Amino acid sequence: MRDIPPVPDHGIELSGGALALDFANTVGGSHVRPTHDHLQAYADIVAFAELAGGLERSAGERLRQRAEREPTRARAVYELGIALRESIWAVFSALASGEVPRNADLDLISDAAASAAARSRLVYDRDGIGWSLPSDGDVLERPLWEIARSAADVLTSTQRDRVKQCASESCEWVFLDRSKNHSRRWCDMSDCGNRAKARRFHAKRQAAPA
Numbered sequence: 540m541r542d543i544p545p546v547p548d549h550g551i552e553l554s555g556g557a558l559a560l561d562f563a564n565t566v567g568g569s570h571v572r573p574t575h576d577h578l579q580a581y582a583d584i585v586a587f588a589e590l591a592g593g594l595e596r597s598a599g600e601r602l603r604q605r606a607e608r609e610p611t612r613a614r615a616v617y618e619l620g621i622a623l624r625e626s627i628w629a630v631f632s633a634l635a636s637g638e639v640p641r642n643a644d645l646d647l648i649s650d651a652a653a654s655a656a657a658r659s660r661l662v663y664d665r666d667g668i669g670w671s672l673p674s675d676g677d678v679l680e681r682p683l684w685e686i687a688r689s690a691a692d693v694l695t696s697t698q699r700d701r702v703k704q705c706a707s708e709s710c711e712w713v714f715l716d717r718s719k720n721h722s723r724r725w726c727d728m729s730d731c732g733n734r735a736k737a738r739r740f741h742a743k744r745q746a747a748p749a
């Protein structure tokens with residue numbers, strides 16, 4: 540079991556552009572030494588999935604109740620979730636820097652995505668036909684399956700070429716650059732982008748003759 544970094548003083552931000560990347564960005568600072576972590580327990584994974592669009596509220600409520608009834612299993616699924624998050628981040632971070640992702644990380648994503656695929660059904664809705672996980676069953680791993688499938692979808696599509704890592708030295712967030720000319724550099728312009736701008740401004744002022 541790992542030492543869990545403190546709870547952040549702000550809510551979860553969704554700037555990754557896909558469920559899996561938003562999940563990778565639920566820690567602050569570096570992944571080796573995070574300054575904070577939104578995911579402190581299994582229920583936080585459920586809350587993330589509800590917020591980020593990977594789970595309907597009714598299913599989330601049932602999962603929370605089940606986790607309360609089965610705390611040991613919920614704890615194990617939480618640990619698996621954290622391992623999945625670190626693998627997802629490692630793979631996307633490697634791709635963003637033109638490196639080869641590790642097989643162990645791809646394997647972890649594969650296992651969860653395969654579990655999702657084994658239970659999915661083709662369902663017709665307004666947007667057409669797509670894979671859907673049945674909401675019955677209340678399997679505790681369900682949010683992780685949705686997240687792994689999102690990761691696999693990005694990795695096996697042209698979106699893969701749009702994966703970037705924030706240009707800030709103190710931020711390792713990953714995101715899909717959907718800008719027309721592939722020019723997005725920051726996870727969030729109002730946060731990391733502004734901080735970098737302020738730093739450049741101060742450096743210029745200090746360098747300027749008095």
Ligand SMILES: [Zn+2]
Nearest residue numbers: 705710726731
């Ligand atoms: Zn950033």
